[in-house]
Amino acid sequence: MEKNTNNPSEFDIHAVLKPYLSKWYWFLIGVFIALVLAFAYIKTSLPIYNVRSAVLIKDAKKSLGASVGDVGVLEGLSGFGGMSTNSIENELEVFKTKKLARDIVSNNQLQVSIYQTNDIVEKELFGDTSPVAIHIINEKKNKKFPKEPFLLRFEDSQPVLESEEYNISQKVVFGRYISLPFANIIIAKNRLFDSEKVGKIGNQFKIYFNTLEGAASSIQRLVQVDLADKDATIINLSLNYPQTDKAKKILKSLIDSYNKDAILDKNSESQKTKEFIDQRIVKISRELGDVESEKEKFKTDHKITDLMTESKINLESSSDARKKQLELGAQFELNQDLISYLNRQNGYQVLPINIGLDNSESNNNIAAYNKLVIERNRLLENATPQNPIVLDITQQIDSMKKSIEESLKKNKVAIQLALDEYISEQNNIGSKITKIPYQEKLFRSLERQQQIKENLYLLLLQKREETAISLAVVAPKARVVEPAFVSDKPVAPKKIIILLLSLVFGCLLPFVIIYLKELFNTKISSKDDLKLLTKIPIVAEIPAISKNIDHLVKRNDFSQLAESFRILNTNIDFLLPKNADNNVIFVTSSVKGEGKTFVSMNLALTLTNSSRNKVVIIGTDIRNPQLQRYNDGVNPGKGLTEYLYDDHITVDEILFKNPSNDKCDIIYSGTIPPNPTELLTNGRLGMLLEELKVRYNYIIVDTAPLLLVTDTFTFVKHADLELYVTRANFTDKKLIEFANDSVETGKLNNVAFILNDVTKQNFGYGNKYGYGYNNK
Template sequence: MEKEKLSILNDEFDLSLAILIIRKNLLFIVLSIFLGFCIAFFINRYTTPQYYSSSIVKISEKNDVNQMMNFENIYETNLVAELSRLKSKKMLSEALKTLNIDVNYYTKGKFLNTENYQSNPFSISYQLKKRKAVNYPLMINFKNGSAVISKMDVDSGSFIIPVNKWISINGLELKINISNRNLNDLNDSGKRFLVKIVDKSQLINNYSKGLSVNIENSRANTIKISYTGNHPKKCADIVNSLSSLFLISNISKKKESANQMIKFTNDQILKINQKLEYYQKLLQPYKDLQKDNQEIKTDYGKLALDLASKDQIEKTKLETTLIDFKNFYSSISNKISHEELYSVLLLNSKNQYISTTASRLRKLLSDKRSLSFRITEESYQVKEIDFQINLEIEDLLEVTKNIILDLQDNLQLINDRLESYRIAQKSQEVNFDHNTDYLHLERMYDINSEYYSRLLTKKAEYEMVKAGFVSDNEIIEPAKANLVPISPQKKSNYLIFIGSGLVIGLLIIVLKYLLHNTVSSTSDVSKHTNNIPILGMIPSYKDVIPVSQLIVDKNPKSLMSEAFRSIRSNMQFISNKEGSKIITVTSTISGEGKTFVAINLGGIIAFSEKKVIILDLDMRKPKTHIGFNVQNTIGMSTLLIGKSSLEECIQKSHLENLHFITAGPIPPNPAELIISNRMTDVIDELKKSYDIIVIDTPPVGIVTDAFPIISKVDYPVYIVRAHFSKKVFLKNIQMLRDKKKIKNLSVILNGAGGDIKYGGLKKYGYGYGYGYGYGYGYGYGYGGNHGYYEENPKKEKKTLKKIFVKK
């Protein structure tokens, strides 16, 4: 059978190993799940709840006149434009004004503050003298009929002020309004309140973050307005206020738009009417001649004079109007103050050409003047009005500029006509074609007359559409206070974090399984060694016993004793020669149970009425004397150097046929003593008196002292400890047989059935580490408490034992 290549990862699934790892780490999985539960609990408990409220608004209108007469629709709805208006800070500002939420009230809690929207037992009236006065929230509680106020985040001390009276505190005029009943309830109650006065500009920015406006259905012209905040009723009130304000504003905007169109039509009618009057005046002399049946060409001098006088009158009017508009344009283009601009507009208020734009600009200037008494120049509302004023000024300049150009063109036409009349009179020649002039004037009169008639028709149409307009706007679904928060989502958080804890626990188990590189069972030994026999398995001992103690005599019918009997029987199949036999017990490193197996194997063989002696050749770290609870003053080291005799070194155990020789004092040259001729002589001499010689050798993975002895014995036994010995240690076993030519090499799996590392059972160990570090160049050390029992066992609760230990 070919031995399998050792892999860094455990690439084969072993159900028993997986169950073993899960049992061992079950507590970790439970703790991981509990940690996830705790995280979810704290998030749910100490996160400020977020509430959601929404409303659906329908924008529509009915107009029976439009449907009957098929007139132009001047109230057409643009959803995208309406969406932009709804999202604007101006609209939100108007909505918030109706709610009076510039002062927020909270009940102070240990971890979270509870907002008292429209339910606070007192209210605050205030006036600002300094803007910085609202930068910090106020802490308020009541004692002895007075209010105790202190500023949070500022070490400014506390103030005791009377209630229902105005008081000045650090630039803040303050008045606490509270009823006597509420005052009595709060007196010395220990309740503390937080009051946050929000600046107007910050108020818009704060509330715009939670606002969301989207088109719900473009076909049905519906818009969804939603808000997310810390209080359910406040969210609903903000949405409902914005929805109502929007519907009112939408109707007024449409009516204003219709009025503007009618106003524009009236302005155009006025301008065209003036042109009609002008052309009518110029045509009148021609009509007078035709009425008297005179030919135009016979009296052209008088006719030219008459026409020139009329054009001269028109020229004078145009020049006066042009000068006025140039002065007006010069005034508003020089960036005058708003007060001066208002005066200029007031002086030109009767100017029919700019009356509409000027009236809008005057209204904005008036609004800014009224705001300046209440808020500062840096506020959001003032900046927005300034922006609108600048836009209106630009529009007014553009309109005025176009009017000036139009007047200049008209003036140039009149000058050209006057020049023609002058030349005609001076030359007394018919170089001025009066027929052509008449036809031109008549054509211009007809064009303007037709345009005038169309404008009158449109005006009548617009006024009829306006009269037939009926708004069909409505709030289809008003916002309601949703008492169930959208965040934190408690069930989802519990599922997510508990699931995450479970996944993390399982991932660690999978990682431990993949990185598991210790021998778990006899199948691992078989996989990674080539035809090396396994003598048997020694189970974990579940009682507390001293280090390397002889235990097979304590309960001869125990599972442990039966395991050693099985090993004793199996050894007969390896070598069945007559005479005294030598057994060596070794391992790769310390802690694998070498001394424990040697002592108990010797004990179980002694039960079969054979004389057994145990030799402790592990002279660097001897433990046999600890197992038999004797002194280590003399032993193999003194015997091999000739300091003690064999009879002096042999000691008897409480079993009749079991003797032992301890290692003796630690020598400086244990390897030389083991390979000496004296060692061979001692073995030969012991063979005469004993049936079985059991030798406890040093670990072959750390030192090479044991190789000469192992190669000469009848039963070389290699100890591998389950869930402790690395799989790579199995290479040493194969190497001993293939390269060192060790015959009859066999393996005993020690600690089968569970270990502290993966078994989920008690920790049974020898309690002593193997440390070859006595100044001889060896630096290997393996800590204690690896083995079958623990020296200082901890009491386990029966509940935990039932959960984590299988019976």
């Protein structure tokens, strides 16, 4: 017998581990199944390889806002810093754009994926490994692409296209136009197909179709872009994919599309400059023709052939001033044309540069302005004008445009002042040439205009040639420093990690199942569970027995069942009053089905093993009698109900001998009455117990469940000991609180628990009951 201290601070590691140790085979099975699944997964998974390439970005800056010369000073003063149109970080983002992904898909027909189906694992065919090439000519508007793949098979070398989703099965001709519900396609023989490279190939293939946007999004997710080093301008491109030829093609196409866009961006500036120069050449050519015509007409009208005359010294003195006027005049014209062009410009377009304007500040401002315009146009390919970055660049462009205009106006004023100074000097010299005819002065004026136009014309022709050369010779912005290559070993599946994870999962799953089972288990399963719920002593554990084994203890019985009841017999001696004979022992429970009648019957039989003991068992559960089922051969005419109801019935009339034990008598419940509580409280039961005490050493009273009816509480005062039966894996833990409350309130006295139907692994003393006895 054990008394429970009910101390929750005592941690019993054995109790914690017991549910897991008792189901150790679960873990073995879990690990075995997990390993089998892991090996199956590894066997059926395609190896995934890492394909990498590296490019060097030319003219890229690491630090944002880096600037040199006057442009850097202007950015610092005006607040235009913080955005470098050629920063390496921007180039990283360009590589990730969906526009480039769309170009890759369009240029390589990646909307269609072809897989061979003759193996357990589907294997993608691409390039020279695919016997056919499928091209999507155009997508049909507002039509959804198929979720399931099409099947392409060959019947007598003729392709047949099938789809369960669209209920299609049609023979097609190579190279002919095919109209599908979602797109128009063409299926052609692949001239690059290498049968030796592929080996054995079947005649059925799965065809997966995808939209342009869907395929582009897949490319975006696959390709990884990062810097090789924080201080370098080398970008690493990589992706993990099972079809290595396709992966290498994607990386090469990505680099080609990037360079193509970069060249277009760079040429846009030179193209605008060329257009401006061509317009100016046409205008200057027309003006030069007018000047030459006026000069010719002047000579004809005044019959002049040679103007080099008397004033040679004065003319030589004024040659320097004249030279300066020519240069300043040309600069003035260029400056004025740029101002006019700037005022006429609509939207955000690049400005002509390197047209011969001799002003470094304006040239640098124009160069910086063009970079910002190009950067803005690039961002607008993947963003809206309301994007914060686009708005920031737009503000910078507007501010820069104002700065350019102010710079040109200041330059114009400066040129005009210088020109006025040289004109004034020339006038002073001219006033000294008093002998030069009026005609000569007019001629010199025409000649001077002619020289200005000629110089400007030649300058524009030179700049046009330079611009044409820059358009014709453009090097790629991204130079490939590491062509695409495939890793030596697959990066997936990682066999060691998968096997380790399978081991962990194989152990973890049974652990979680057992833990959840224990967590949500509200039933008592062992003595340890019961000890945690009550301070009431536990006097015995009754083992679970099979249905094909007799449920009653026999004489000279050495089974586990008999041994457990002998321990119960020993333990109750410590709870019964000292030096007292003729004890009344109540056997009760909380609800029906916990085994109180089973315990009552076997306890009575065990008590009779002593030669001096005579025992009687009374079935007081007159609402639901159960004693009769242990003695099916007996047909009692009268029982407790009749005795309580009829004062003339004697004790001897209701006493019956137990067929298997002559020392154990039985008083059956009798007929089920309509008023059980009135009968049990009419006093006759107390009289019966007193008379039985004279005849018997032990009186076992099989009572009604306490939680269901109050019958037992009405006569519990007659009990010397109350045995409270609970059943393993049946009695809810909450019911123990009812027993505790009944003891605390005094409804029950001298109570002890019996745990019935305990499984072998949950025995508090191990599973050794009967050890050495069963083998006799």
